[in-house]
Amino acid sequence: MQKEQSLQRANRAKEQGALASDILADTTRKYALFLDVDGTLLDIAATPDAVVVPEGLAELLGRLSEGLAGALAVITGRRLQIIDALLAPEKLVGAGIHGAELRTTHGGAITPVAAPIPQALLAEMTELVQGWPGVLLEFKGPGLAIHYRQAPALKADIEATLRSHLEPYANVLVILPGKKLFEVVPAGYSKGRVLSTLAELPSFRNRVPIVIGDDVGDEPAFAAAQQMGGYALKVAGEHFGRSNVDLDGPAGVLSWLEGLAKRLKV
Numbered sequence: 481m482q483k484e485q486s487l488q489r490a491n492r493a494k495e496q497g498a499l500a501s502d503i504l505a506d507t508t509r510k511y512a513l514f515l516d517v518d519g520t521l522l523d524i525a526a527t528p529d530a531v532v533v534p535e536g537l538a539e540l541l542g543r544l545s546e547g548l549a550g551a552l553a554v555i556t557g558r559r560l561q562i563i564d565a566l567l568a569p570e571k572l573v574g575a576g577i578h579g580a581e582l583r584t585t586h587g588g589a590i591t592p593v594a595a596p597i598p599q600a601l602l603a604e605m606t607e608l609v610q611g612w613p614g615v616l617l618e619f620k621g622p623g624l625a626i627h628y629r630q631a632p633a634l635k636a637d638i639e640a641t642l643r644s645h646l647e648p649y650a651n652v653l654v655i656l657p658g659k660k661l662f663e664v665v666p667a668g669y670s671k672g673r674v675l676s677t678l679a680e681l682p683s684f685r686n687r688v689p690i691v692i693g694d695d696v697g698d699e700p701a702f703a704a705a706q707q708m709g710g711y712a713l714k715v716a717g718e719h720f721g722r723s724n725v726d727l728d729g730p731a732g733v734l735s736w737l738e739g740l741a742k743r744l745k746v
């Protein structure tokens with residue numbers, strides 16, 4: 481709560497968009513970039529598979545990674561192999577499933593950090609979802625997601641059912657609510673924790689962290705970056721609305737990233 485309030489104060493202190501512009505204008509500092517994907521780099525779509533990747537995005541991220549000497553990471557709730565497919569041929573440094581899997585070098589292998597979701601739970605969830613028309617189950621190895629964008633009226637029902645089925649896994653698995661979805665992830669993982677882990681990598685060390693995100697799951701990473709003297713850039717969307725944000729949706733993020741690439745001369 482306290483963190484949330486100081487975050488709000490920090491954001492109120494600036495004119496909308498001013499922080500994002502100030503960061504670009506300051507050519508004396510070396511930055512490390514941590515990017516959420518859905519709702520930040522990509523517009524949210526009706527289903528996770530239906531996202532459209534803007535032309536040139538993967539290439540721009542590759543150039544930025546080079547310009548930042550490797551200090552660019554994606555931090556996402558999705559599996560990294562899905563992000564790789566979306567951003568082919570780039571295999572960016574990053575964390576999938578809120579940190580339950582990691583890639584620590586550009587082009588390197590993906591390392592699972594947490595154990596897969598128990599088979600018994602997965603079987604239960606598969607059966608439950610069949611009884612909810614329009615609801616999608618996404619299996620993510622160490623995590624899973626239940627998407628109800630097509631059936632928003634079922635939200636309360638899904639949440640209550642999920643909570644009761646997760647009771648046997650208390651302290652092992654937790655529920656993270658997101659945009660029209662509930663994620664089940666291993667306890668102890670968050671984008672905040674993963675930011676601290678990635679920030680220790682040689683290419684990220686001694687750089688000012690900038691986190692760009694659009695959802696409640698990005699807030700622990702915002703707080704972690706600010707604690708390290710870095711910045712949180714909020715992206716307008718379903719979670720933050722259109723006031724008190726730093727960047728106006730994925731299109732705004734893209735043009736800011738292009739500005740950064742220009743600044744870095746890449």
Ligand SMILES: [Mg+2]
Pocket residue numbers: 516517518519520693694695
């Ligand atoms: Mg997002």
